[in-house]
Amino acid sequence: MTRSRPALLAALAPALVLALPLAAQAQDTTVSHGLSPFGDLKYPADFPYFDYVNPDAPQGGTMTFRGTLASNTFDSLNMFILKGESAQGLERLHDSLMVQSWDEPASYYPLVAESVEYPEDRSWATFTMRPEARFSDGEPIEASDVVFSLEMFKTQAEPYYRILFEDIESAEALDAHTVKFTFADGAATRDLPAMAAEMPILAEHYYADVPFDDSTLDPPVSSGRFxxxxxSPGRTITYCKDPDYWGEGLPVIVGKDNFDCYTYEYFADRTAQFEAFKAGEYLLQEEFTSSxxxxxxxxxxxxxxWVKMETIPDGRSSGAQGFYMNLRRPVFQDVRVREAIGMMFNFEWTNQTLFYGLYERSDSFWENSDLQAEGLPEGDELAVLEPFRDQLPDTVFTDPAASPPVYSGERQLERSANRAASALLDEAGWTVGANGIRTNAEGDPLRVEFISDSASFERIILPFIENMKRVGIDAVYTRVDSAQEVERxxxxxxxxxxxRIVLPLRPSVELRTIFGSRGAEQPGTLNLAGVSDSVxxxxxxxxxxxxDLPSMTARVKALDRVLRAKHIWVPNWYKGTHWMAYWDVFGKPDTKPEYHRGTDYWWWDQEKYEALQAAGALR
Known part of the structure; x- marks a missing residue:
């Protein structure tokens, strides 16, 4: 079929010549070098590189850091399926049509694509691809590979990707280097061209012989720079640059990933990990534990x-970290139970006693940003909420946005918290029995289980559990290993x-996987609380x-307010910065991107390294 296509096009050429002007008259389009939700691109078409990079950064060396804290092991190189536990850093293997800039909230610029065309309603988007783009085995990256990638994500990838791309109805290879995405009728299309642009590109010819949905430790044929x-499964993984990578010198590549290799080291526990860092076995660490x-x-x-410590500002939303309650469980169906449980976490005492006063309390899913709801709803936000008034609690309109109670911090459990939580549980029909445990009318105990694979969180969870027991909740803590936690x-x-879920400053379809009813039904999504609510x-x-941005902001604030009123989580804490420690062998650009920690733009400083070697600090 592919070989007959040129002849077919030649036969249709006269008709195409007549048809194309009519199509252009029927629908005006934009041809652009980039995409953003509201059209506000910072960089022009001829930009040489991003402002936050050093275009003359030296190349070479190896960056080493610890593997993700979300797991202390891995057994798969397939990051797109639920089977297995994927290694950190696999995103380095996969290029996309465009990539995000990190000094704008949500703008994308060309990588595999050269340009994009779309109509005013963004009902479709056509990308012109660079003919020089190649996979790791030297085969060209073509439009058919993009079509194949979408098909895999929509049919065989884990549910997160299926929901993410569900409004992209189809992709079509118009020729070898032109791919057209068509979006579903009735879909909100503002962000769909960017969603298509950011999709990883897979090699169709490779997966003709390799099942896409298999967990494997065989490196795939891939489209990226590394x-x-x-x-070494569960211990270490190293990615190195392809010396023949086709995209060197592109504006979005200049000054980025300046090391030849990146190594992720995994450790059985944090004590061993920290000792390894102190000994210089790896060189860069972001610290997440205040103590x-x-x-x-x-x-x-x-x-x-020899080792430097820095506190680096983070311009992103600080992340919705908290104790998430699984509303799929019958015990959490009553909002009064959820609110009472939240009252038992004494952040002020925890911050003073365990965190050295280094954190602030979260109350919003978009903490530390202009998207969080505050005070009473008014103006545009109130107008967004008004149509749902009869489906929402009165407090959404009459009270400030729900926030955790503030305690003195002088004792682990405040008497006022005890009284308020007990009253809510009584109202919800959970009464204290002779053994001190609350039961419902059927005699079922009010029992909840906390799970975690982190020893460092035990000191936080155990006092929380003690407080819950004092009001008659049969709370228990179960330590699981990392593989069990991921599976559960x-x-x-x-x-x-x-x-901890970091929500974007320009939220879009990913919200369906985090708070939407579809996400509540599908394993592997980020809707941990199981929110399934029509509003x-x-x-x-x-x-x-x-x-536009003002209407988006008002709507996000309304969503934040409604979610907080549901008490689906017990908010934790935030700091709005990154705690970074590193051996002094790196160079850094003068400017840090506002929405990224910036380490992807550091480079190896050989003189610094030799100085530490001479001092006996590093081997």
Missing amino acids: RVDSV IWATSYDFPAIDNG QQNFDFDIMIA VDALIEEIIDAE
Whole structure:
């Protein structure tokens, strides 16, 4: 069929010559070098590189850092399916048509694509691809590969991707280097061209012989700048640049990933990991534990100036970290039970006693951003909520946006919290029995289980559990290994678990997988709480359909307010910064991108490394 296509096109050429002007007259289109939700691109078509990079950064060396804290092991190089536990850094293997800039909230510029064309209603988007683009085996990246990739994500990938791409109805290869995406009738299309642009590109010819949905440790033929160099399952993985990578010198590549290789080291526990960092076995670490940051960075390499500590501002939303309650469980169906449980977490005491006062309390899913709801709803936000008034609690309109109670921090459990939580549980029909455990009318105990694979969280969870027991909740803590935690999270097999979800500043269709009813039904999504609510679904669709930034902001605030009123989580804490520690062997650009920690733009400084070697600091 492919070989007969040129002859077919030649036969149709006269008809095409006549048809194309009519089509152009019927629908005006935009041809652009980039995409953003509201058309506000910072960089012009001829930009040489992003403002936050050093275009003359030296190339070479190896960046080493620890593997993700979400898991202490891995057994798969397939990041797109539920089977197995995928390694960190696999995104380095896969290019996309366009990539995001990190000094804008949500703008995308060409990588495999050269340009994009779309109509005013964004009902479709056509990408012109670079003919020089190649896979890791030297085969050309063509439009048919993009079509294949979409088909895999919509049919064989984990549910997260299926929901993410469900409004992309189809992709069509118009020729070898032109691919057209058509979006579903009635879909909110504002972000769909960018969604298509950011989709990883897979090699169709490779998966002709390799099942896409298999967990494997065999490196795939891939489209990105890096290749898997070495793998030791559960211990370490190294990615190195392809010396023949076709895209060197592109504006979106200049100054990025300046190391020849990136190595991720995995450790059985955080104690072993931290000792390895102190010994220089890996070179860069972001610290997430306040007690360690406050008390443990006092080893000789710090004193000698060999290891640097920095607090780096983070311009993104700080992340919705909290104890998520699984509303799929009958015990959490009553909002009064959920609110009472939230009252038992004493953040002020925890912050003073365990965190050295280094955190602030979260109350919003878009904490530390202009998208969080505050005070009473008014103006545009109130107008968004008004049509749903009869489906929402009165408090959404009469009270400030729900926030956790503030305690003195003088004792682990405040008497006022005890009284208020007990009253809510009484109202919900959970009464205290002779054994001190609350039961409902059927005699079922009010029992909840916390799960975590983190030893460092035990010191936080256990006082929380003690407080819950004082009001008659039979709360227990179960320590699981990382593989169990991942499996139980994917299958929603938990009562309460800790998670952190970073929500974008220009939210869109990903909200369906986090708070939407479809996400509640599908394993592997981020709808951990199991939110399934018609008002939430409607607000998500309104956000996706927002035509300008003010309307999007008002709609996100409305969603934030409604979610907070549901008490689906016990909010944790935030700091709005990154705690970074690193051996002093790196160079850095003068400017850090506002919406990224910036480490992807560092480089190896050989003189610094040799100085540490001479001092006996590093081997």
